[in-house]
Amino acid sequence: MPDAVLPPIDGPVPAPLEPIQLDGLLDVPDASVAAAEAGRGLRIWALATDAVDAGDLDQARRWFDDAERAQASSFVRAELRHSYEIAHGMARRIVGAVLDRDPGDVVWDRHDCPRCGEPHGRPRVEDAADAGVEFSLAHTPGMVLLAVAHGPVGVDVEHYPAAGGLSGLTGVLHPDEAAEVEKAEDPDEAVARFTRAWTRTEAYLKGVGIGLGRDPHLDYLGTDSAPVRLLEGWRIQDVRVPRGYGAAVATRDLS
Numbered sequence: 001m002p003d004a005v006l007p008p009i010d011g012p013v014p015a016p017l018e019p020i021q022l023d024g025l026l027d028v029p030d031a032s033v034a035a036a037e038a039g040r041g042l043r044i045w046a047l048a049t050d051a052v053d054a055g056d057l058d059q060a061r062r063w064f065d066d067a068e069r070a071q072a073s074s075f076v077r078a079e080l081r082h083s084y085e086i087a088h089g090m091a092r093r094i095v096g097a098v099l100d101r102d103p104g105d106v107v108w109d110r111h112d113c114p115r116c117g118e119p120h121g122r123p124r125v126e127d128a129a130d131a132g133v134e135f136s137l138a139h140t141p142g143m144v145l146l147a148v149a150h151g152p153v154g155v156d157v158e159h160y161p162a163a164g165g166l167s168g169l170t171g172v173l174h175p176d177e178a179a180e181v182e183k184a185e186d187p188d189e190a191v192a193r194f195t196r197a198w199t200r201t202e203a204y205l206k207g208v209g210i211g212l213g214r215d216p217h218l219d220y221l222g223t224d225s226a227p228v229r230l231l232e233g234w235r236i237q238d239v240r241v242p243r244g245y246g247a248a249v250a251t252r253d254l255s
């Protein structure tokens, strides 16, 4: 993958994508599932972790496989375990519904990594390739996102970092993005710009399946609010999330 050269963006700035907001872990609007199943494109679901009922989460844990149980119990920080479990419960519920399968019967593993060929790339659902269903999930304390698409997809959500800690973080960005963050007029704008660039980059690298196995400072995805970028056949869009978070999704342009 060479360094990215992006065309300029012309025309009006499109609004960020609106995710389908869930009210709870077991809340899956049938119409949305049907739409995803019918192949009408990308669907993103968002769930605030404090909206999740403890009883519903207990039920979701019963769907987990051994690897998920082991992963969940390995988290030292309770809020990381909580968002991991919610993400996996939500993914089993929605991916299962899209494939007309019970959540506990969803079997997943990983695509091969495009860098080394080992099976630690994008998540993959058994038998879903035939149905053309791909998904990506992202979890951070407070917020979980799931994207389902009929082609490679990556999604990311991050809490805004503390403004005081930004100077130690901008080195992960493309140098031009870091310069844009540093030129921001105030600390709030700097944090928003940093989070835009970082979530766009992570979404893209998760869509490709390489993750941070590729240096994130190689790809320029921009820090301003123009949210649509086409990068080597990928469409990268911001996702609307509550204040204090940033999110983005990348889909392979199959047209």
Ligand SMILES: CC(C)(COP(=O)(O)OP(=O)(O)OC[C@H]1O[C@@H](n2cnc3c(N)ncnc32)[C@H](O)[C@@H]1OP(=O)(O)O)[C@@H](O)C(=O)NCCC(=O)NCCS
Binding pocket: 084, 087, 113, 115, 116, 120, 121, 122, 123, 136, 137, 138, 139, 140, 154, 155, 156, 157, 202, 205, 206, 207, 208, 209, 210, 211, 212, 213
């Ligand atoms: C993928 C990655 C960017 C996730 O970042 P994160 O901020 O920790 O976590 P997120 O909440 O955004 O995403 C987590 C989800 O990404 C998915 N994921 C993991 N590896 C992935 C990959 N290579 N491509 C796409 N998605 C991946 C998983 O579904 C994971 O959820 P799970 O752990 O609950 O199963 C990061 O873990 C990573 O880069 N891993 C691979 C690093 C690497 O060096 N690989 C070796 C290449 S040879």
